[in-house]
Amino acid sequence: MKPANAWNPRWRLLACVAPAAVFFVAFWLLPVVRLLTLPATKGWATYFAVLTDSRYLQSMVNTVALSVAVTLATLVLGAAVGIYLARHAFTGKRMLLSLLTLPLSFPGVIIGFFVILLGGRQGVVADIGDSLFGERITFAYGLLGLFLAYLYFSLPRAIATYAAAAEAMNVQLEEAARSLGASRLRVAHDVWMPELAPTTLACGAILFATSMGAFGTAFTLASKFEVIPITIYNEFTNYANFALAASLSIALGIVTWLVLFVARRFGANPVAR
Amino acid sequence: MRKNTQPKAPFLLAITVLVSIFMIAPMLLSVMAGLVNNYSAGLKSGLTLRWLGEVWENYGGTVGWSLALAAACVVGTVLLGVPCAYALARSRSRAAHIFEELLTLPVAVPGLATALALILAYGQLTAFRQSFAFILVGHIVFTLPFMVRTVSSAFQRDDLLALEEAARSLGANFRQRFMGILVPAVFPAIVAGSLMVFTLSVGEFNLTWMLHTPLTRTLPVGLADSYASMRIEIGSAYTLVFFAVILPVLWGLQYLANLIQKRHGT
Numbered sequence: 005m006k007p008a009n010a011w012n013p014r015w016r017l018l019a020c021v022a023p024a025a026v027f028f029v030a031f032w033l034l035p036v037v038r039l040l041t042l043p044a045t046k047g048w049a050t051y052f053a054v055l056t057d058s059r060y061l062q063s064m065v066n067t068v069a070l071s072v073a074v075t076l077a078t079l080v081l082g083a084a085v086g087i088y089l090a091r092h093a094f095t096g097k098r099m100l101l102s103l104l105t106l107p108l109s110f111p112g113v114i115i116g117f118f119v120i121l122l123g124g125r126q127g128v129v130a131d132i133g134d135s136l137f138g139e140r141i142t143f144a145y146g147l148l149g150l151f152l153a154y155l156y157f158s159l160p161r162a163i164a165t166y167a168a169a170a171e172a173m174n175v176q177l178e179e180a181a182r183s184l185g186a187s188r189l190r191v192a193h194d195v196w197m198p199e200l201a202p203t204t205l206a207c208g209a210i211l212f213a214t215s216m217g218a219f220g221t222a223f224t225l226a227s228k229f230e231v232i233p234i235t236i237y238n239e240f241t242n243y244a245n246f247a248l249a250a251s252l253s254i255a256l257g258i259v260t261w262l263v264l265f266v267a268r269r270f271g272a273n274p275v276a277r
Numbered sequence: 278m279r280k281n282t283q284p285k286a287p288f289l290l291a292i293t294v295l296v297s298i299f300m301i302a303p304m305l306l307s308v309m310a311g312l313v314n315n316y317s318a319g320l321k322s323g324l325t326l327r328w329l330g331e332v333w334e335n336y337g338g339t340v341g342w343s344l345a346l347a348a349a350c351v352v353g354t355v356l357l358g359v360p361c362a363y364a365l366a367r368s369r370s371r372a373a374h375i376f377e378e379l380l381t382l383p384v385a386v387p388g389l390a391t392a393l394a395l396i397l398a399y400g401q402l403t404a405f406r407q408s409f410a411f412i413l414v415g416h417i418v419f420t421l422p423f424m425v426r427t428v429s430s431a432f433q434r435d436d437l438l439a440l441e442e443a444a445r446s447l448g449a450n451f452r453q454r455f456m457g458i459l460v461p462a463v464f465p466a467i468v469a470g471s472l473m474v475f476t477l478s479v480g481e482f483n484l485t486w487m488l489h490t491p492l493t494r495t496l497p498v499g500l501a502d503s504y505a506s507m508r509i510e511i512g513s514a515y516t517l518v519f520f521a522v523i524l525p526v527l528w529g530l531q532y533l534a535n536l537i538q539k540r541h542g543t
Contacts, residue, residue: 016451017364024361024421025376032383032418035394042397085296088289104300109527111480111497114516117504118303126316126509128306159300188288217387220482220497224504233389233483240393240487250397253390261385 043251050247054255060235064255067232070147071215074154075208081155082162082207083200089163090170101167105160112157116224119153120144147229153221158211169203202271209267213260232256308520310513328514336499336515340522343496346409347478350416351471357417358424359467363459365425366432377429381422388483391418396487409493415484420477424470431466432459465541468534475530479523496523 043050054060089101107115123129123144133141143149178195186194219233227234232252240249311329314322361380365373383391395415400406437459444454460467482497489498496519504512 017368020360020364021373021376024357024380024425027357028380028418028421031395031414032391033379035398036386036391038398039390039394081292081296084289084292088286088293091286100297103304104297106304106524107300109476109480109523110519111482111500113482113497113501113504114307114519117500117512117516118307120504121303121306121310121509121513124509156300156303159296163296188286213385217389217483219387219389219486220501223486224501226505233387236389236393237487246393246397249393253387253393257386257390260387261382264385 039250040254043247043254046247050251051254053248053251060232060252063230063232063235064259066230067216067256068259070150070154070229070231071212074151074158074215075211077151077155078158078162078211079204079208082159083166083196083204085159085163086166086168087170087196089167090173101163105164107157107160108164110157112218112220113224115153115156116221118156119149119225122152123149145225145227149225150222150227150229150231153225154215154218157218157221158215161214162207162211165203165207166200169200173199205267205270209264212263216256216260216263304520307513307516310510311515311517313510316509316513328510329517332503332511332515332518336494336496336503336518339494339496339499340518342409342494343479343523344526346413346416346495347475349413350420350478351474353413353417354421354424354474355467355471358421358470359428359460359463362425362428363432363455366429377425380425383418384422388415388419388481389487391415392484392487407490407492412485412488412493412495415488416478416481419481419484420474423473423477424467427470427473428463428466431463434462437462461541465534465538468537472530472534476527479527 043053049056054064085104089097121127123142125140125142127142127144130140130142133139173196177199178191181191181195217233218231219237222231222234223237233256236249236252236256239245239252309320310316312324312326313320314325314327365377392415395411396406399411405411440458440462441454444458449457480497481495482501485495485498486501489495494502500512500515500519503515
């Protein structure tokens with residue numbers, strides 16, 4: 005045997021990690037540490053602005069409530085569509101599935117624009133309302149508009165996930181339940197729900213995290229209903245209030261990360277799409 | 278035929294139809310809106326390519342820059358990510374585990390926070406701040422975990438360990454083993470990771486909007502800009518440009534990836 009190969013395997017592995025590590029430390033870790041320490045320069049109270057200032061607290065509560073509502077709605081609708089598509093064969097199914105998952109590659113701004121086309125001042129709903137009741141109904145810039153936009157970008161992920169999970173479901177269990185006289189609702193509750201629980205947890209956590217940080221959609225809809233990414237953006241660009249923007253970003257980051265962390269403890273992987 | 282033994286599910290069918298309409302109608306609507314003379318008058322006002330022409334004049338450059346940026350992002354994540362994925366797959370030490378966790382954080386933390394951090398740290402370096410490299414760095418930080426995770430799980434295959442061992446006992450040095458055996462073996466995973474990185478980078482807005490300057494605009498940034506300040510027809514035509522340019526590219530890459538998967542897959 006050669007005396008200790010010049011390249012000890014340990015060093016080799018370190019050399020392999022080094023480029024990525026240097027890049028990551030320089031362009032994420034150090035900047036984020038800077039972000040974390042910035043609010044301290046304005047006094048420790050700045051860290052708790054999201055809790056102490058009613059305007060920021062309201063914005064945070066809005067964002068969390070909206071994200072929870074969107075996540076729940078998406079899980080129910082996504083599961084229904086995913087299960088239906090996995091169970092039924094019809095012509096054009098593959099085409100439909102690829103159309104339904106296409107929005108995964110859309111930037112959030114496009115989805116905001118879709119909602120403006122539907123519910124904006126010149127939108128379809130406004131036109132229909134005008135011809136039916138003589139009133140132009142607009143909902144794009146309020147809570148309903150944001151909800152629909154968030155739903156739009158969440159659904160493709162849920163549909164794709166549930167379609168894949170439902171393919172793998174055990175049909176015999178369900179047939180047994182049905183032959184024993186279980187009602188549809190009963191089957192959904194006792195057979196589908198336990199089987200799809202891990203998928204639901206993983207998918208739900210990702211949907212929630214994506215909704216919390218969705219900036220593009222809310223930005224396009226320049227909403228009356230303020231969400232935290234827009235609050236951060238305004239503090240940073242309009243008022244040049246960097247310390248506060250940093251503090252709010254930390255709060256947003258903590259909430260999102262915490263949800264993903266808890267989900268992962270129960271076996272869900274955030275990077276697997 | 279298990280599919281046909283399924284009982285009818287009228288309730289699920291109804292939801293599926295409604296959701297499909299909700300998902301697909303806006304796409305059709307925006308394509309139509311980009312091609313009519315006057316949006317509020319609808320199809321009656323006639324079809325035109327005028328808006329597309331105007332978009333191309335004002336924003337044509339963003340298309341090329343977005344594609345170039347996504348390609349550069351793929352190159353960057355491959356160069357940084359593949360060796361890193363190998364090291365993480367072969368080392369089960371605590372430090373490696375912690376590093377992997379850290380590397381994944383930019384995915385969990387909202388893009389807005391990452392962008393703010395980058396601006397606070399490097400905003401003063403004017404030349405860097407005003408170049409596309411600034412946006413590229415943000416995109417790489419965000420997409421790197423996707424590449425590393427995908428490739429790392431491919432490196433962990435047992436047969437690969439045996440292959441590497443065999444090559445070593447035959448006297449191949451590390452460089453020969455890495456380029457001759459390991460990389461070809463995980464090539465389909467690298468392709469899959471690249472596709473994911475490309476797609477994420479092309480559509481990225483949350484980071485990019487904060488990082489861009491008037492001279493460094495990408496397609497999603499231009500979209501937001503046109504939505505805010507232009508007529509609804511221009512916004513729609515620009516959306517149509519996104520569909521017409523980006524989607525065929527993504528489909529082409531997807532097709533290529535499937536082809537490679539078939540040829541190199543085990």
